[in-house]
Amino acid sequence: MNAARGRAANEPFRVPRPMFDARCRACWFVAGLVALTVASFVTLDLQWAKFLSAESMGRMGRFLGELLSPSAEPAFLRKLVVAGVETLAMSAVGTLLAAAFGLLLAVPASKSHVDDPARWRGPTRLVLNVLRSIPELVWAALLLISAGLGPLAGTLALALHTTGVLGRLFAEAIENAPPGPAFALRAQGVAEGRVFLHSTLVQVLPQLLSYTLYRWENNIRAAAVLGVVGGGGLGQMLAFHMGLFQMSETSSILITMMGLVALVDLLSYLSRRLLSR
Amino acid sequence: MAADASILRPGRRDPAWAGRVFWLSVALVLLVPALVATEFRPWVMLEGENLKVTARFLGDFFPPKLEPAFLAMVAKETWRTVAIATAGVALALLVAIPLTLVSTAALSVSALPGRMNALPFVVRTAVRWLLIVLRSVPELIWALVFVRVVGLGPTAGVLAIALTYGGMLGKVYGEILESGENHATTTLLRNGAGRLQAFFHGLLPQNAAELTSYTVYRWECAIRSSAVLGFVGAGGLGQQMDASMKMFAGAEVATMLIVFVLLVWLADRASAWLRRELG
Numbered sequence: 433m434n435a436a437r438g439r440a441a442n443e444p445f446r447v448p449r450p451m452f453d454a455r456c457r458a459c460w461f462v463a464g465l466v467a468l469t470v471a472s473f474v475t476l477d478l479q480w481a482k483f484l485s486a487e488s489m490g491r492m493g494r495f496l497g498e499l500l501s502p503s504a505e506p507a508f509l510r511k512l513v514v515a516g517v518e519t520l521a522m523s524a525v526g527t528l529l530a531a532a533f534g535l536l537l538a539v540p541a542s543k544s545h546v547d548d549p550a551r552w553r554g555p556t557r558l559v560l561n562v563l564r565s566i567p568e569l570v571w572a573a574l575l576l577i578s579a580g581l582g583p584l585a586g587t588l589a590l591a592l593h594t595t596g597v598l599g600r601l602f603a604e605a606i607e608n609a610p611p612g613p614a615f616a617l618r619a620q621g622v623a624e625g626r627v628f629l630h631s632t633l634v635q636v637l638p639q640l641l642s643y644t645l646y647r648w649e650n651n652i653r654a655a656a657v658l659g660v661v662g663g664g665g666l667g668q669m670l671a672f673h674m675g676l677f678q679m680s681e682t683s684s685i686l687i688t689m690m691g692l693v694a695l696v697d698l699l700s701y702l703s704r705r706l707l708s709r
Numbered sequence: 710m711a712a713d714a715s716i717l718r719p720g721r722r723d724p725a726w727a728g729r730v731f732w733l734s735v736a737l738v739l740l741v742p743a744l745v746a747t748e749f750r751p752w753v754m755l756e757g758e759n760l761k762v763t764a765r766f767l768g769d770f771f772p773p774k775l776e777p778a779f780l781a782m783v784a785k786e787t788w789r790t791v792a793i794a795t796a797g798v799a800l801a802l803l804v805a806i807p808l809t810l811v812s813t814a815a816l817s818v819s820a821l822p823g824r825m826n827a828l829p830f831v832v833r834t835a836v837r838w839l840l841i842v843l844r845s846v847p848e849l850i851w852a853l854v855f856v857r858v859v860g861l862g863p864t865a866g867v868l869a870i871a872l873t874y875g876g877m878l879g880k881v882y883g884e885i886l887e888s889g890e891n892h893a894t895t896t897l898l899r900n901g902a903g904r905l906q907a908f909f910h911g912l913l914p915q916n917a918a919e920l921t922s923y924t925v926y927r928w929e930c931a932i933r934s935s936a937v938l939g940f941v942g943a944g945g946l947g948q949q950m951d952a953s954m955k956m957f958a959g960a961e962v963a964t965m966l967i968v969f970v971l972l973v974w975l976a977d978r979a980s981a982w983l984r985r986e987l988g
Contacts, residue, residue, distance in 0.1 A: 461983055462921070465928075469799045472792035476863045483859045483868070492858050521746035528740065565973040566966065569849070569937045570947070573954055574962075578754045578763035583747040634725070657849045661940050661951075664747070674853060686850065693845050 498679035502687055511669070512688055519665035519692065522583050522658070523651040526590025531644045533591070534598030541603040544632065545611060545618070557600070564596025568654050572663035586663025590651050601643045605636045652696050656689045666692070762957075769959025773967060782949070783968055790945035790972070793863050793938070794931035797870025798924070804843075804875030809882040812836040815891045815912060816904045837883070843876025852938045866943030870931050878927060885919050886912055922984040929980040936969055946972075 482488060537560060540552035571589035579585040613631035622630075659667025666689050673681040723729070753759060810816065812833050819826040825833075848869045855865035894911035902910070913920075939947020946969055953961035 461986070469795050472795040476789065476792050476796060476867070478867060479859055479862065479864045483864055488858050495854065495857065518746050521743040525743050525747050525749060562970055565970045567933055567937050569940055570950065573940060573951065577766050577954070577957070578759055580753065584749060584751070587747045587749060653847065657847045660849055660853065690845055
């Protein structure tokens with residue numbers, strides 16, 4: 433702590449601060465973590481013997497062997513493309529809905545100026561936190577009951593979780609926007625809604641857009657696996673064919689999934705490099 | 710007619726209306742095919758039969774089930790969720806640390822005078838690709854595979870987390886080690902220190918805080934994902950939640966959701982505190 437605060441003049445030759453220190457509470461916490469790890473291994477009934485047995489190793493090997501011959505039937509490939517498009521559409525619609533609802537919730541969740549009473553800030557933030565802390569997959573499983581099997585459940589699940597994430601990020605962006613323009617409008621007697629539309633929203637829009645794009649990238653990855661519980665897209669196809677032990681189809685689906693994720697990673701990497709130049 | 714009046718007085722017209730209308734219509738044109746592809750018909754949720762089932766399920770949410778025997782089971786499963794995450798991250802470290810040591814270019818002896826030799830370069834690139842592949846398969850898919858091989862239970866969850874998080878940790882550790890100031894490390898290597906010596910006395914002390922803080926953050930993520938892995942049969946809170954949902958036991962689901970939200974909140978607080986403490 434102290435070494436970090438007092439910057440020496442000869443920075444590169446600064447002595448790194450000691451890793452262990454009897455008074456450092458974090459070190460005790462790390463010791464606690466080690467104890468936690470040991471306790472975890474002891475209490476879980478992990479079946480290493482079964483996993484490392486010749487039988488299951490053989491099964492694993494056969495499984496991987498079967499994965500090496502992906503199916504490339506035209507009819508199946510057409511279904512695969514449809515599922516891939518469905519996955520992309522799920523992520524796009526889910527993210528868009530989340531951006532809209534996130535913005536709607538971010539307004540009451542932020543204290544826009546000093547005199548703003550922001551009565552709804554606490555309750556709205558609680559809602560956003562609950563939405564955010566339940567993962568997409570759990571939302572999808574819950575929504576299956578009312579929306580049925582298929583992409584609708586997955587889309588709404590993505591939308592709910594992402595609303596929580598984006599709502600919080602948006603609220604923080606709104607609170608951190610420079611107050612000048614909004615103050616100028618307010619001083620002219622412009623109503624609160626118009627102040628938001630013509631100053632705050634315009635100021636934070638690029639930031640909101642970049643948060644949304646970032647979440648979209650995450651959601652494409654999430655949408656690919658959401659289907660495993662029945663939420664549509666590639667995941668649902670994977671669960672179906674894996675359940676029937678059709679390994680060549682499973683293999684093609686896995687390859688498509690990994691290809692999709694890798695493509696998204698590559699595009700986001702390239703666009704980041706382009707933008708940061 | 711307030712609308713007409715505002716058009717007549719140019720001072721009160723929205724100065725940005727053209728752009729707003731344009732972008733809204735572009736969005737709508739793009740949205741329609743996507744809505745068709747996702748079968749986006751939310752009104753099916755409001756149809757008679759569906760609504761009745763949903764209402765019964767949600768109505769059962771309150772009050773949450775608080776019987777001692779059930780709570781004890783939830784507590785046990787919650788601990789198992791944490792334990793799966795912790796054991797998974799511990800094994801992930803066993804995967805990540807050696808692979809990081811092999812792949813980091815900061816520990817290259819042959820790169821000291823200029824360019825790295827061909828063989829070390831190939832090995833490092835291969836290990837980096839291995840890490841990327843491990844990371845790019847979602848843990849849920851690994852869990853599905855391991856449930857097939859070792860059967861239902863926490864073993865599949867631990868293995869799935871170990872592999873995916875091993876890849877993530879290894880990749881990010883490499884980036885952290887290479888992004889920092891490595892003057893001390895190169896000096897040690899130039900003066901004849903071994904790679905491990907250079908690592909323990911140069912790279913590690915410099916980056917320890919950042920490495921630990923990233924690991925703790927990933928542990929927090931692992932708790933969230935170990936709960937999710939339960940849905941494919943890898944044990945813990947998720948497996949119980951899945952079972953209760955299939956029986957439409959709203960009260961049980963409500964209790965477990967509350968416990969899960971609290972668990973995530975607690976892990977978030979703990980990890981934020983620890984990361985702040987580490988600086």
